[in-house]
């Protein structure tokens with residue numbers, strides 16, 4: 107079975123996908139983290155965020171590893187732990203530019219499908235139900251108001267000691283959604299056969315339970 111979870115930034119995809127995967131014993135794949143790694147690589151090499159050929163060549167050489175960890179997963183680029191680096195504001199604010207490059211997407215989608223071929227998966231991102239796993243048995247499109255999503259990111263940041271104002275976070279989230287939804291290749295879009303869940307008023311547990319019910323109906 108394949109479970110595809112898509113939706114805009116901070117709608118709760120990765121938190122919920124991780125729990126659902128653990129409960130079902132499935133592999134969890136965070137595709138956003140893969141685009142974030144490509145963005146870190148671009149920054150480290152001093153390449154322009156629009157340099158498609160340069161980024162693609164670097165990606166093909168790079169050793170990228172995701173290792174399960176108590177707190178989720180650790181991310182390594184050429185043996186360097188970049189788990190924290192992929193979530194910095196610099197990377198978050200430039201990832202949409204890198205992820206819009208057609209060549210980068212082709213490379214990432216191939217890697218994602220290879221992982222999915224290894225077993226049952228829960229994969230979250232923007233184009234999983236539409237492009238990466240179009241025949242997934244369960245497709246969820248998770249949404250929440252921009253205000254609520256900014257509040258969640260704010261709480262997360264405060265816990266880490268990052269003090270970006272709430273209004274700035276909301277503006278950044280809306281800008282990223284707009285870029286992700288309007289790009290030419292595989293834009294963020296609900297698949298026709300996806301079930302939409304609005305998480306604005308729901309707890310993490312309530313969303314997990316709602317998805318497990320849908321999974322059982324499709325088993």
Ligand code: CDP
Pocket residue numbers: 114115116117120137138139141142201202203205206230231232233234282286
């Ligand atoms: O966690 P958050 O919602 O902030 O973002 P993410 O899931 O880590 O994804 C970061 C960025 O990667 C998104 O804003 C998209 O630009 C890109 N992305 C994508 O294009 N396609 C995917 N399947 C997953 C992420």
Ligand code: CDP
Pocket residue numbers: 113114115116117118119120121122258259262305308309310313
């Ligand atoms: O992966 P995505 O960017 O869609 O969102 P996330 O990183 O899973 O969730 C963003 C934040 O919202 C996390 O701190 C979650 O704990 C929180 N969250 C929540 O408060 N209520 C939910 N129903 C879902 C997520």
